[in-house]
Every structure is written in C-alpha cells, then in structure tokens.
Amino acid sequence: MKNLTEYKTGVKDGIPIFLGYLAVSFAFGIQACKIGLTAFQAGLMSFTNLTSTGQFASLTIIASCGTIGELAFSQLIINLRYLLMSCTLSQKLKASTPFYHRLLVAIGVTDEIFGVSITRDSQLSPFYIYGLTSSAITGWTSGTVIGVISGDFLPKNIISALGIAIYGMFIAIIIPKTKKEKSVLCVVISAMIMSCMMYYLPYLSEISSGFKIIIITIVISVIAAILFPVKEDSANEC
C-alpha cells in the first residue's frame, strides 16, 4: 500500500517532466521524420533510449550512415554524465534495495528525473522513481510519435520553422548556465568555434559528424576540467 502511494506521488511529481518532455520530443520527432525514420522507429527509439542529447546524436549518425562503433562510442561519451547521477542515486537508495529494483531504477536515470529525485530529503523508494519514470517515458514517447506524424503532413514552411525548435531548446538549456558561470561560457564558445572549424576546414570536415561531436566534447571538457575544476557539490547537480 505504501508502495502504491509512493508510485502515485512519483507520477504526480513527474507531470512537469511529462509536459517538458512532450514538447522536446515533439521537436525530436520532427527531426527524426526529416531523416526518414517512421513513427514506430522513432517511438521505439524514444521508449528504449530516453535521452534527448544522446538520441539527437544518434540521428546525426544514422543520417550519415555512421558505424555501430561510432554510435556506441558517442552514446558512451554523451551520456557519461548519467554515470555520475547514477552514483548519486545509488546513495539515496537503501543499501538493502534488491538487485531487480536497481535494474528498473536505472531505466529512469535522466537529467530531469535525477533533478526531481535528489530534491527529496529522505531515502528514495524505488516506487517513487518508477512513478517519475512512467510520467517521463509516456511524455517522451508520445511526443516523439506525434512529432513524426506531424512532420509527415504539416506544410513545408511550418516544418522548416519547426526545424529550429530543438536548437532553441539546446540554447535554453545552455545559456542560463553561461550567465552564472564563466567557465561554462568558455566551454560553450570554444565548443562552437571548434565545431565551426571542423565543419568548414578542409580535411577536418571529412570526419563524420558523430565523431566530430565526440572529439569536440572530449577535448573541450578535458581542457575545461583542467582549467576550471568544479567543487564536488556543484558537479553533482548537473
């Protein structure tokens, strides 16, 4: 009975995540439609992956017919932050939490679910996280499917306008942090400059787009980590 209450609280607390995901994944669906994925394929991808940045990078690699190794490596690097979140979450679960609960909790390790979970003071019930995850996955998957379907029948100029939506979201995620922290501003600007160089310069531009993102991410993040080490507390918030 207590488990059911925890689950319901999780579903309720997950409603803002549901709405946010619905909008973001709509843009993802439009993008997926552009490169020729069906609603089922894109929906399946969202249902099984549940990661915005990672899925977007996957699309880039699928569109450029990249290799499986490239895809796996890009997911590893881009989603490496989940490793940190997962570490933090593991401390919030009771040490006696059985293995199968840990298997299921892992499905929901995303920026937003993590963000909501850690605001709770007490130890976390896996059922609370299941509630959050249910809301999140529903929003994420249905938004994707709606996006792909809309991509098929909406007029050309609306599709063109919606093409910028996902970048608008990325900007909305990045910019507020650059205001607060000079180090993040440096990271963003240098990543963009390096991305331009790899896009336009001869030889460099021949590298596939997936690997470009991996190279830029590693180089810039390593340099930033050396130049601007962060205190442990703020690192756990990301």
Next chain:
Amino acid sequence: MNVNIYIYIFIAAFVTYLIRLIPLTLIKKKIKNQFICSFLYYVPYATLAAMTFPAVLYSTSSPYSAILGFISAILLAYKGKSLILVACSACIIVFICEIILETFGLI
C-alpha cells in the same frame, strides 16, 4: 538502411542503459576524483554547443531565417525564459522571416 535502424536503436539503448545501471549496482561510494567530476560536469554543455553551431544555420529553409531565430533564442534564453517559450519563439521568428523572404523571392 532500414534494417540497420533497429540495430542502431538497440545498440544506443544498450550502451545508455549500461551507463545508468553500472554505478547503481556496483558503486556504493561517491566519486571523489575532482578531475572526473569536472569533466562529467562540462560534457553536456560542450556536446550541446557543438551540436547547435553551426548545424542550426542549416536547420531551416534559409540561413538568414535561421540566424534570426538563433539570435532571438539566445536573447530570450539570456533573459531566463522557459525552454518551451524559447523554442517556440525561435520557430515563430523563422516562420515570419521566411514568409517575408518568400514574398521578395529570396528563397
């Protein structure tokens, strides 16, 4: 390509799931290494920035409308507007800009 898409999807899902799962089941202590923490902290920003620029310039029918949309998104995000508002405004700016460009035969 169509057959491969499912392989792509499942490999991506598998790798992502393992990353989420391994610490939850194996590591019980916090990561103390400051370099690794800092590296992980900067990864999302570097990735998102690299994916945004210059790709955003080619995300619409014309680079001009894309630049306008991009700038307006930065301004709104700087003012602290919500994710959805920033994204929708960028779309509307692009839409209006392209109607104007079309009227003058520039697209």
